[in-house]
Amino acid sequence: MITLFLILWPVVVSLTIFIFRPKISKQIALLASLVEFILSLVVIFQFDGSGAAAFSMNIPWIASLGINFHIAIDGISLLLVLLTTGLMPFIILSSFNGPRQNSPNFYALILMMQMALIGVFTALDGFLFYVFWEMALIPIYFICLIWGGENKSRITLKFFIYTLAGSLLMLVALLILYYKTPGQHSFDIQALYAAGRSLGAAEQGLVFWGLFLAFAIKMPIFPFHTWQPDTYTVAPVEGTMLLSGIMLKMGFYGVIRWLIPMVPLGVTDWGFVAVLLSVVGIVYASALAIYQQDFKRLIAYASIAHVGLMSAGLLTLNKIGMQGALIQMISHGILAFALFYICEIISVRTNTRVIASLGGLRTNAPILTTVLMIAILGTVALPLTSGFVGEFLLLNSLFQYNFIIGATGGLTIILGAVYCLRAFQYMMLGKNTTTTTSISDLTGNEKIVLYPIVILIFVIGIHPDPLLKISEAAVGDLLELYVNFSAKTK
Template sequence: MLTAVLIFWPFVAALIVLALNSNQAKGWALTASLIELVLSIYVAFQFQPTAEAQFEINTPWIASLGINFHVAIDGISLLLVLLTTVLTPFIVLSSFNHNYEKANSFYSLILFMEMALVGVFVALDGFLFYIFWEMALIPIYFICLRWGGINRGAVTLKFFIYTLAGSLVMLLGFIYLYYQTPGSHSFDIKALYAAGQSLSEFDQRIIFWAIFIAFAVKMPVFPFHTWQPDTYNTAPTQGTMLLSGIMLKMGIYGVIRWLIPVVPGGVAIYGNVALIISVIGIVYASCLAIVQKDLKRLIAYSSIAHVGLIAAGLFTMNKLGMQGAIIQMVSHGFIIVGLFYVIDIIISRTATQEISNLGGIRNIAPVFTTVFVIIMLGNVSLPLTSGFVGEFLLINSVFQYNYIIGAVAGLTMILGAVYMLRSFQQTMLGETNSNTRGFIDLGTTEKLVLFPIVAIIIFIGVYPAPLLKISEAAVDNLYTIISSYQALKGQ
């Protein structure tokens, strides 16, 4: 029952907020998101860190087609549910200094998206997973289209087409697997696992690409990334936070839950290809980030580089890489939301996001500068920050897979330091100018968003054990599924 409440409370809240006037919408949206956070924390305290899925609901939905409303929470999904429910109040609160037209619609869409995201992370029926997956696209499309910046129509259409096309190919893959399930066909996750693992090598190759492309577009990884920089730059800040902080995790989670265990044979064949293009994406995106003159685009390319490392770690097919990917998903969510909010504050104070137009902010805003430093150091994976824990595990995993590829993947830390430190130097240091002379330090609302994010980044970096403990049994279970298949096939 708790899982259903986690899914449907944001939906009910979205309808309530939609019915309110714009002046009331902010407060009610924040209250609703905080209630969802409290519910998720209660679930976390009730959760037992075992391999078994908990808080399970499995009831017929479209019985004639073998489709059930099957949801549950294990250690992997719990961390992503918590990431969603913790970040959503911060995202809502970060908008309080903006006056969005038709605010009730804006906040209603955020809550609707929270519902879909939670659904994606707890669904254990392939068709239900697809429904939530597509539902998450609808609110972010309208958020970007209605409240986005210049050229938002063309940019948002490109984003929509990319993600929808990838999703439809995934659905075809699921339907094919559905017809391979024995007896009365089913979309249940265990039935799809069994069907996928029973496929011939040729069929596993086809299904691998059908499912992988959808997840690769959503993450995104090179060369499926071209929608991302423009969309991040054009979307309103809260839309960018939703996209970068939570939505891209859908793709990584999909690889963990719905690709690797479904077609382990296909992953064994093409996993090295996915790994190599992910590593290429790390270097490619990092080099593009170095030459960027726009802060939002710089962070957009930085995100592609970090996600590329997460994907590379996953496709090493060892427990170290999987554990690192899960920890880094959580870390990246907080860091990237913090960075985009920092940029939003800069834009609101200076009316520019061009790096060359800034400078000297440290001289007049020491608290803001300190916060920026800590989040930036998390992004470059400094030890004792959350970014270090995940990236250390991921690079170690890739290095064990192939030391040359591992060395190339490790460039993310070096190149990341180059573009982040350079951007900090050019924006924060030096003398103030006409754009930055009137810059004021953090206000109360901004502190309420940024201080907890900074605290979380430091806490995970110093003491990652709780996250590792929650996810360890689920990762072991996933690895057992893969190992059993490999042993059966003599690989």
């Protein structure tokens, strides 16, 4: 029942804000998100740490088609539910002094987005998963279209078409499996697992690409990333936070929950190609990030590079890599939020995001400089920060998989240091420019948003064990399914 409440609560509040349009809509949205976060903490305290799904609800929805409203939470989904509910209050609070602070529609769409994200991470019915997947696209589309920047219509349409095309491929793949389920066809996840494993290698390969392309576009990885830099740059900062901090994790979750256990032969045959594309994306995006002059666009390319590492490590089908990908999703969400928010603060104060036009910010904004430095150190995986834990596990997994791929993937740390420290040097050090002479430091509201993020960066980096233990059993069970099937087919 608590899983259902996690899904329904944001919907109820969202509709209330949309219909009644209260003047305190931002406060209501913040309170609703805090309630949602507290509920997720209740789930953590009641979670037994086993690999089995808990907090389950499974009721007929469209019984004649074998479609159920089946939702549950295990260790893998719990981490992503926690990321969603944990970041959402900060995203809402970060908008309190911005141009969208008095827009009920804006906050209603954010809460509707939260509902869809929770649904994606808890759905155990293929059709229900697809419905929530599509529902997540609608709010973010309107957030970007209505409150985006220059050329928002063209860029948002490109993002919509990319994502919709991937979703249709996923639907086709799920329908193939649905019609392969025995007896009365079913979209239940276990029935789809069985149907996928019953296919031959060639058929599993087709299903693999149908699902993987949908997930690859959402992450995104090379060469399916071209919608991302423009969308992240043009979207309002809250939309960029939603996209980068949470929404792209839908793609990783899809690979873990649906792709790997469903078509193991397809993963075996085509996994190396997917790993190779991911690693190419690391180098490609990092190289482009070095040459970016717009700070927000630099962060967007940095996100692609880190996504490539997570994707590559995940597809090594190694427990270390999968655990590393999961904890890196949490870290990436936190760090991306911090970087995009700081970028917005600088942009609002100086009316520019051009790195070369900034300089000497440290003089008048020492606290802002310190917080940015911590976020950058986490991004370049400095030990004792959250970024180090995931990247260490991911690179460990990649080196076990293939030394050359591991060495290439390791460039993310070296190149990341280049573009991050270069940007920090130009913006924060040196002499003041005409745009930074009178910049002010962090306000009280901004400190309330950023200080907890800084604490999380260090807490996760110093003591990641609680997060790793949450997902450990579920990851082990999932990989056991893959290994057992592979052993039978040899």
